[in-house]
Structures are given as structure tokens and as C-alpha cells.
Amino acid sequence: MKSNLFFPVMLFILVLTAAFSMTLGKYPLTLNDIGGFFLFKIFGAGSMEPERYQLLRSLLIDIRLPRIIAAILIGASLAVAGTSFQAMFVNPLVSPSLLGVLAGASFGAALGMVFSKSWVAVQLLTFCFGFVAVLISVGIARMHKGNTILLLVLGGVISGALFTSLLSIIKYIADPFNQLPAIVQWLMGGLSFVDRKVLLTAGIPQLVSIVLITFFSGYLNALSMGDEEARALGIPVEKIRMFLIFLATLMSALTVVLAGIIGWVGLIIPHAARMIVGPDNKVLVPASAFIGAIYLVVVDDVSRMLFNVEIPIGITTSLIGIPFFAIILRKAKKGWN
Amino acid sequence: MELKTLIKADRVSFAYSRKTVLNNISFTIAEGEVVTLLGPNGCGKSTLIKVMLGLLSPLSGRIIFNGENIAHMSPKYLAREIAYVPQIHKSSFPYTVMDVVLMGRIPHKTFFFSYSKNDMNIAVDALERLSILHLANRAYTEISGGERQLTLIARALAQGAKTFIMDEPASGLDYGNQLRLLDQIVKLSREGYTFIKSTHSPEHALWVADRAIMIKNGAVVADGACDNVISDENLFHLYNARVSVLKLNGSLRVCVPRTICGCMELTGSPQTNAFHDLAGIPEDKMKKNIKASHHGRISEKDESGVFSNKRPDG
Numbered sequence: 001m002k003s004n005l006f007f008p009v010m011l012f013i014l015v016l017t018a019a020f021s022m023t024l025g026k027y028p029l030t031l032n033d034i035g036g037f038f039l040f041k042i043f044g045a046g047s048m049e050p051e052r053y054q055l056l057r058s059l060l061i062d063i064r065l066p067r068i069i070a071a072i073l074i075g076a077s078l079a080v081a082g083t084s085f086q087a088m089f090v091n092p093l094v095s096p097s098l099l100g101v102l103a104g105a106s107f108g109a110a111l112g113m114v115f116s117k118s119w120v121a122v123q124l125l126t127f128c129f130g131f132v133a134v135l136i137s138v139g140i141a142r143m144h145k146g147n148t149i150l151l152l153v154l155g156g157v158i159s160g161a162l163f164t165s166l167l168s169i170i171k172y173i174a175d176p177f178n179q180l181p182a183i184v185q186w187l188m189g190g191l192s193f194v195d196r197k198v199l200l201t202a203g204i205p206q207l208v209s210i211v212l213i214t215f216f217s218g219y220l221n222a223l224s225m226g227d228e229e230a231r232a233l234g235i236p237v238e239k240i241r242m243f244l245i246f247l248a249t250l251m252s253a254l255t256v257v258l259a260g261i262i263g264w265v266g267l268i269i270p271h272a273a274r275m276i277v278g279p280d281n282k283v284l285v286p287a288s289a290f291i292g293a294i295y296l297v298v299v300d301d302v303s304r305m306l307f308n309v310e311i312p313i314g315i316t317t318s319l320i321g322i323p324f325f326a327i328i329l330r331k332a333k334k335g336w337n
Numbered sequence: 338m339e340l341k342t343l344i345k346a347d348r349v350s351f352a353y354s355r356k357t358v359l360n361n362i363s364f365t366i367a368e369g370e371v372v373t374l375l376g377p378n379g380c381g382k383s384t385l386i387k388v389m390l391g392l393l394s395p396l397s398g399r400i401i402f403n404g405e406n407i408a409h410m411s412p413k414y415l416a417r418e419i420a421y422v423p424q425i426h427k428s429s430f431p432y433t434v435m436d437v438v439l440m441g442r443i444p445h446k447t448f449f450f451s452y453s454k455n456d457m458n459i460a461v462d463a464l465e466r467l468s469i470l471h472l473a474n475r476a477y478t479e480i481s482g483g484e485r486q487l488t489l490i491a492r493a494l495a496q497g498a499k500t501f502i503m504d505e506p507a508s509g510l511d512y513g514n515q516l517r518l519l520d521q522i523v524k525l526s527r528e529g530y531t532f533i534k535s536t537h538s539p540e541h542a543l544w545v546a547d548r549a550i551m552i553k554n555g556a557v558v559a560d561g562a563c564d565n566v567i568s569d570e571n572l573f574h575l576y577n578a579r580v581s582v583l584k585l586n587g588s589l590r591v592c593v594p595r596t597i598c599g600c601m602e603l604t605g606s607p608q609t610n611a612f613h614d615l616a617g618i619p620e621d622k623m624k625k626n627i628k629a630s631h632h633g634r635i636s637e638k639d640e641s642g643v644f645s646n647k648r649p650d651g
Binding site: 090092219224228229231232233236279 | 391417452
């Protein structure tokens with residue numbers, strides 16, 4: 001595919017997927033209904049009965065649109081965070097959870113659910129502990145001299161294990177009738193948690209991070225050749241890496257704030273994107289963003305529509321991601337040894 | 338010789354925690370020189386290279402490039418002056434050769450960047466100079482070791498630096514590719530590039546370098562023109578290996594292990610006539626002899642087979 005056509009095509013597919021997803025739900029709509037509604041709302045074109053307008057408004061603007069926008073942002077964020085981690089840790093097998101951000105955020109959320117009544121507190125704790133976990137990983141890596149990449153990975157293992165254990169403690173002491181189910185459901189992820197106000201606060205930093213990482217993507221190629229080479233190519237490796245880790249952590253922690261833990265997206269989407277556009281991060285990063293966004297919108301549709309009850313999206317992404325990963329392993333391993 | 342001093346190592350010392358690796362190393366390198374660092378495994382060659390590239394900060398002393406301490410130069414500025422050509426490696430991601438060469442343009446880019454037409458032209462030009470333009474769209478992970486090494490040199494060219502620092506560039510290359518690598522070094526040095534490379538093969542130094550710096554236990558033990566420095570005694574001192582440095586026709590020299598030389602009675606006298614003879618044998622006769630040794634004795638007594646050249650038609 002011509003690269004100058006690729007992104008317009010991706011954008012078109014994304015818009016199409018989003019529009020189609022708007023039609024899906026307990027109250028089915030057609031693309032015509034949706035088009036008519038938005039024409040009326042934005043341009044005042046055509047006419048619409050006030051009751052129908054109210055119904056469509058609450059369905060589309062209050063329920064479906066935020067959900068789809070959240071899916072787009074989360075899918076893109078996880079995919080971009082995953083792509084940048086894979087390049088900067090010189091390993092196509094790592095995912096955004098490498099430095100413990102998801103473990104930390106899970107613990108923060110559970111902590112909030114058990115000890116606080118306020119949903120805002122839960123979200124704040126989720127976000128903060130995502131960062132705390134990554135800071136611990138980085139701190140452990142900084143304590144020792146040597147191969148920074150390896151130390152960061154080990155720091156991530158330690159930090160992740162720490163917060164997983166702490167999460168177990170919270171689960172153990174949580175009230176098994178109300179709190180525990182809420183925690184468990186949160187850990188399985190779900191876009192039904194999304195609310196509009198949070199979407200606005202979380203969405204902007206996520207978008208900014210995606211754009212910034214796209215700007216830095218030329219450095220990612222050099223970083224993936226190893227620290228020494230990158231530095232010899234004139235890149236202030238430590239500074240850039242810490243900045244990218246900060247952005248990736250910000251994005252990933254916010255996905256948990258929005259919709260709980262959604263696994264596998266950050267691992268498989270970069271692979272899928274690499275198979276389509278090749279390994280050059282300048283193209284790969286934005287391509288991952290689009291493919292991740294489209295993927296999560298579709299998977300959310302599947303989660304909503306497949307059965308009468310909604311399946312937590314974290315389960316769907318895993319069930320789709322695992323076999324996909326097993327299949328692409330064969331193709332992807334070419335570049336590893 | 339009134340050559341401009343390019344790099345000066347001024348009493349450089351370095352240690353990993355408590356282990357001293359470089360001990361008070363000083364030397365100067367002139368513009369356009371090809372300098373080889375020789376020394377046994379673990380002598381500090383690689384560390385010295387990293388210090389010269391600014392990847393490691395010396396414990397004491399300084400590296401001065403063009404009159405300026407590299408510790409005070411930004412990585413970006415340094416990268417425009419000095420290019421690092423690492424040992425061949427496999428990338429974890431199958432970048433195209435072009436992508437890899439384009440990385441050399443990073444030091445010329447501003448904070449947020451994409452590659453311009455000019456960068457592309459420079460990269461294509463670099464590939465052309467090394468005659469590997471046909472590889473441009475191949476995956477770096479799928480080309481041969483020799484081709485990867487040439488790609489890394491092309492990247493250094495694209496970087497626009499005039500000084501190349503190479504860490505054992507020949508390691509991992511087969512014999513033919515080693516020779517082609519040396520050819521490229523000779524070619525580029527004639528164009529005015531300065532080379533500092535480490536190697537495990539004194540012959541490579543004899544063939545392409547102007548100068549050799551010998552390092553043992555983190556200190557310079559010999560420094561000078563290759564023909565003077567690479568001697569039987571120095572190589573014995575450096576590697577604890579008994580070697581004869583023999584002079585061929587003209588000024589070319591080769592190293593031959595004494596155990597193999599033994600049968601040629603070369604002891605102590607590097608400039609024996611044996612190799613003058615060898616060099617003087619017409620090519621067809623050489624071939625014949627090689628053939629003979631192929632048919633005949635290729636066992637543990639092979640040494641004598643190799644040197645059957647000594648007795649032409651014998």
C-alpha cells in the first residue's frame with residue numbers, strides 16, 4: 001500500500017467503524033438515523049420530533065459516543081505505548097505493563113473502592129499508583145549501575161509483583177458481597193465504566209501523548225539499536241527514554257482510569273501494525289494508533305453484542321489476542337534472533 | 338609531518354567500580370591517520386573506545402577533540418564529528434537498510450523531525466559509495482554479516498562525520514568480508530577520513546593502518562608506526578604469542594606463528610628470504626603448489642605442506 005494513502009484510508013476505516021458502532025445496541029438504529037440526528041443537531045438541517053430528538057440525544061451523545069471515543073482513545077493509547085516500549089526496550093515481546101503501570105493502577109483502583117466512597121478518589125488513586133509503580137521500577141534501575149534496559153525490566157518485574165501482592169491483600173480484606181465483585185469486574189475491564197467528564201480530562205492528555213510520541217518516533221528507531229549506538233548517534237538517551245516512559249505511563253494509567261484493565265492490546269497491535277507497515281517507527285507509531293483504535297472499537301462491539309449480557313472487554317481482548325499472538329509468533333520471530 | 342592534531346587523550350583513567358580498566362592513557366591522533374588499537378582480551382580497548390566516543394566519562398583525564406574537551410560537547414554535536422561503527426549485530430526489528438542508514442541523519446535534525454529529501458539523497462549517496470545501493474530496501478536482519486558491516490559504515494558516512502571509531506569491525510566477518518572491509522577503510526582514508534579501530538589481528542594493522550597503539554592492562558605499551566611497533570618482541574609481550582613478523586616484497590609484512598615457522602628455520606630473523614621467495618613465485622606455480630597441498634598432506638603435518646612453496650617444484 002502506498003504510504004501516503006495509508007493514513008487517509010485508516011482514518012476512513014476508523015470513522016466508518018465508529019459510525020457503524022453507533023448503530024449497534026439494545027435499541028438498534030440505522031446509519032440514516034445517526035446521520036439525520038447529527039445533521040439536525042449541528043446544522044439544524046431537516047426536522048425532528050422533540051421526543052425522538054431527546055431519545056437519540058441520550059442514546060448517541062450520552063451513551064454511545066463517549067463509549068466509542070473512549071474505545072478509540074484507549075485502543076490508540078495502549079497500542080502507541082506498546083510500540084514505544086517495544087522499541088525502547090529493544091524487545092518485540094514487551095507490553096505497556098512492563099514497568100508495572102497496570103499492576104500499580106489496579107492496586108490503586110482496588111484501594112479506592114475499599115477505602116473510599118468517592119468515585120473521583122478511586123480514579124485519582126488509580127492514576128497515582130500507576131505512576132508510583134513505574135517510579136519504583138525506575139528507582140530500582142537507578143540504584144544499580146549497569147545495563148539500564150535490563151535493570152528497568154527487572155525493576156518492572158519487582159514493582160509489578162509488589163503491586164500484585166498488595167492487590168491480593170486488598171481483595172482479601174474487601175467486603176465479598178459488594179466491594180470484591182466491583183474490584184474483580186474492574187480488573188476485567190469494561191467501557192461501560194466510561195463517563196463523559198472523565199473522558200474529557202483523560203482524553204486530552206492521551207491525545208497529546210500520542211502526538212508527542214509520534215513526533216519522537218524517529219528517535220525510537222535509533223533507541224531500538226541499543227543505548228550505545230543511540231547515544232553515538234547524538235541522542236541524549238536517558239532523557240529521551242525517561243520522557244517516553246513518562247508519556248507511556250500517563251497514557252496507560254489513564255486507560256485504567258477510564259475502563260479498567262484491558263490486556264493484550266498493547267502487545268498484539270504493535271505486532272499487527274508492524275506486519276502491515278513494517279518496523280520503521282515513524283510510520284509504525286501512528287499506524288499502531290489507528291489500528292489499536294479500530295481494533296478496540298470493534299472488540300467493544302463484540303463484547304456488547306455477542307451475548308445478552310456484556311462481556312468484560314478485558315476478557316474479549318485476551319480471547320482474541322492470545323490466538324492471534326500464537327499465530328503471528330511464527331512470522332514475528334524472524335526479527336528476533 | 339605537520340598534521341593537525343584531531344584527538345588527544347590526556348592522561349585518561351577509567352575504572353568499573355574498583356577495577357581499574359584504563360590507567361593514565363595519553364596519545365594524540367592526527368587528522369587523516371588510520372590508527373589501530375591492539376591488545377589482548379580485556380586490556381581496555383573497548384572501554385577506551387567508549388571513552389573516546391563520550392559514552393563513558395573518564396575517571397580522570399580528558400579526551401580532546403579539535404581542541405575541545407568532549408565532556409563539554411553535546412552528544413549531537415559530537416555525533417556530527419565522530420561516528421561510531423559498532424561490531425556487526427542483529428537488530429531486533431527488521432528495519433530496511435535504508436532506515437538504518439537514515440539513522441545517521443539524526444544528529445543533523447532538530448528536536449521534532451522527519452527526514453528531508455536531502456537526507457534521503459545523502460543516505461543514497463552513502464550506500465552508493467559502498468556499492469550497496471541495491472540493498473536499500475532489504476531487511477537489515479536478513480542480509481549477510483559483511484553487508485551489515487557495510488551498512489553500518491554507510492550510516493557513519495551519512496552521519497557526515499570525518500572520524501570513524503570502530504570496535505573490532507572485522508569480528509564476525511568471514512575472510513573475504515574482512516578483506517573487503519579493509520579495502521573500504523583504505524579507500525575512505527585516502528579521501529581524508531580518520532580511522533580509529535581496534536582489532537585482534539595485527540596483520541590488519543600492518544596492511545591498512547599507519548599507526549598502532551598497543552594496550553595492555555589498561556596502559557599504552559607501544560605507540561608508533563605499524564612497521565616499527567608490530568614486531569616479534571612486542572607481539573610476544575602483548576599476546577604472549579610467539580610470532581614472526583615477515584617482510585614480503587616491498588613494505589608489506591605478515592605475521593606467522595613460530596610453531597608454523599619452525600620448520601622454516603626462521604628463528605629470530607624476521608626478514609629471511611623465505612617469503613621473498615614465496616612472493617616471487619609466479620601465480621600459476623602458486624596455484625599448482627596449493628593444489629598439491631590439497632591433494633597431499635592435509636593432516637596434522639599440514640604445516641610442511643603449506644611451506645612446500647619454499648622448495649619450488651619440490
